[in-house]
Structure formats: structure tokens, C-alpha cells
Amino acid sequence: MTVRLQTEPFDPGAELSAFCQDRRETGGVVSFTGLVRGEAGAVEMLELDAYPGFTDRAIAEEAEAAAARFALQDLLIIHRVGHIAPGEAVVFVACAAAHRREAFEGADFLMDYLKSRAPFWKKSHERGGARWIEPTARDYQDAARWDAPEEAR
Amino acid sequence: MRVLLFGRLGDLAGWRERRIEPPAASLSALRRRLSEEDAALGDALVAPGVHAAVDKAVVRGDAALPPAAEIAFLPPMSGG
Numbered sequence: 001m002t003v004r005l006q007t008e009p010f011d012p013g014a015e016l017s018a019f020c021q022d023r024r025e026t027g028g029v030v031s032f033t034g035l036v037r038g039e040a041g042a043v044e045m046l047e048l049d050a051y052p053g054f055t056d057r058a059i060a061e062e063a064e065a066a067a068a069r070f071a072l073q074d075l076l077i078i079h080r081v082g083h084i085a086p087g088e089a090v091v092f093v094a095c096a097a098a099h100r101r102e103a104f105e106g107a108d109f110l111m112d113y114l115k116s117r118a119p120f121w122k123k124s125h126e127r128g129g130a131r132w133i134e135p136t137a138r139d140y141q142d143a144a145r146w147d148a149p150e151e152a153r
Numbered sequence: 154m155r156v157l158l159f160g161r162l163g164d165l166a167g168w169r170e171r172r173i174e175p176p177a178a179s180l181s182a183l184r185r186r187l188s189e190e191d192a193a194l195g196d197a198l199v200a201p202g203v204h205a206a207v208d209k210a211v212v213r214g215d216a217a218l219p220p221a222a223e224i225a226f227l228p229p230m231s232g233g
Contacts, residue, residue: 034233048233049159049160049163051157051159051206051209051225051227053209054206054209054225057209079233090233091233114232114233115232115233116232117230117232118230118232118233119227119230120230120231120232120233121159121160121161121228121230121231122231122232122233123160132160132161132164132228132231133231134229134231135231135232139232
């Protein structure tokens with residue numbers, strides 16, 4: 001299991017190929033690559049602030065929980081920090097499992113966590129100026145899909 | 154001790170990291186000292202959703218601070 005925060009760009013295809021190497025007992029690998037959306041030229045740059053030693057540890061704890069919950073054999077999370085331009089990959093998640101369903105669900109779960117609850121602070125540099133952004137209602141709803149329903153009383 | 158500000162708190166204060174000497178004995182004393190220098194920052198540090206971490210662990214309420222502690226103030230997290 002690997003969690004990487006990095007300022008440098010990465011090649012999602014090369015990461016996926018490397019992740020798939022030497023897996024004789026894996027039935028499926030599901031990967032997701034998130035790109036910075038330019039919003040028709042309005043977004044000039046995304047800036048992601050992270051707390052080294054805190055952000056990566058929080059993500060690793062969630063990754064371990066996901067591995068146990070979805071019976072993942074292995075996973076890789078790469079997240080860019082610093083300045084990221086539209087069109088560049090900002091996040092990459094790959095999950096390996098014996099069967100495809102677990103791999104799909106593991107990647108879906110981890111992306112919902114990364115988009116809504118992971119300790120990042122995100123600033124959007126736009127034509128009209130820069131602003132700090134918080135998760136959207138949609139991000140919270142997506143993340144809440146994975147929470148246990150409340151116990152019936 | 155070392156104090157770190159993340160996200161919009163850093164923009165507001167105009168710094169993201171600094172040493173505080175002599176060290177504050179508690180989180181509330183540290184907030185008070187920062188507020189004396191910069192009232193807007195002081196208000197922002199107690200706004201809803203702003204958490205404090207001592208040596209990379211989130212603490213709730215007040216806490217005693219070791220002299221060499223690293224204290225981080227964390228505004229609401231945005232996700233990536």
C-alpha cells in the first residue's frame with residue numbers, strides 16, 4: 001500500500017502499468033485519474049495546501065480501512081500538492097483485488113474520501129482573483145453514501 | 154515553539170510558519186498571544202470549523218503545550 005503526496009507532475013498511464021506488474025493472484029485493478037478542470041478558461045491554476053506528516057498519515061489510515069473493508073490486495077494513491085494547471089492529473093487511485101467488484105468499490109470509496117474529507121486546503125486561481133474552496137454539497141453526499149445507516153431504535 | 158497556519162489562515166495573517174518565543178504554556182495562551190498581535194487572526198482561530206493540532210494530532214478544547222511543540226491551525230478541510 002502506497003500513499004504519495006508530490007509537487008511534481010506524474011504520468012497516470014505509467015503509474016498504472018507499474019502497479020499492474022507481477023500480480024498473479026489479482027483478478028482486477030481499477031484506477032481513477034482526476035484532472036484539474038479549466039471551467040472554460042475561468043480556472044487558471046489550482047493550489048493545494050497539505051500538512052506533511054499529517055495529511056499523508058490521515059490518507060494512509062483511510063486507505064488501510066478501505067483495504068480491510070473491500071478486501072483489497074493492494075492500493076496506490078498519488079496526490080499532487082502545490083500548483084496544478086488545468087488538464088494536469090491531480091489525483092490517482094488504483095485498487096487491486098481478487099474480484100472486480102471490490103476493486104471498483106474500493107476506488108470509488110477512496111475518491112469520495114479524498115474529494116471531501118482528506119485534509120487538504122484548496123485555492124482556485126481564477127480570472128477574477130483567487131478563492132479558497134470547500135467541498136460541495138455533492139461531495140458530502142457522495143462521501144455519506146459509505147457511512148453506516150443509523151441503528152434502528 | 155513552531156506555529157503553522159494552513160489554507161486561508163495563512164493568507165489572512167501574511168505568514169504560514171513562525172517561531173513563538175518564549176513558548177506559550179497552553180493552546181489558549183497561544184491564541185491569546187497571536188490575537189494581541191493580530192486581532193483578525195485571533196478571531197479566525199476561534200471560528201467554527203477551525204481545528205488545532207499539536208505535534209500533528211488534532212486536539213479539542215484547551216491543551217498544555219510542550220515548549221518545543223509544533224502547533225498547526227487548520228481551517229475547514231476542502232478535500233483534494
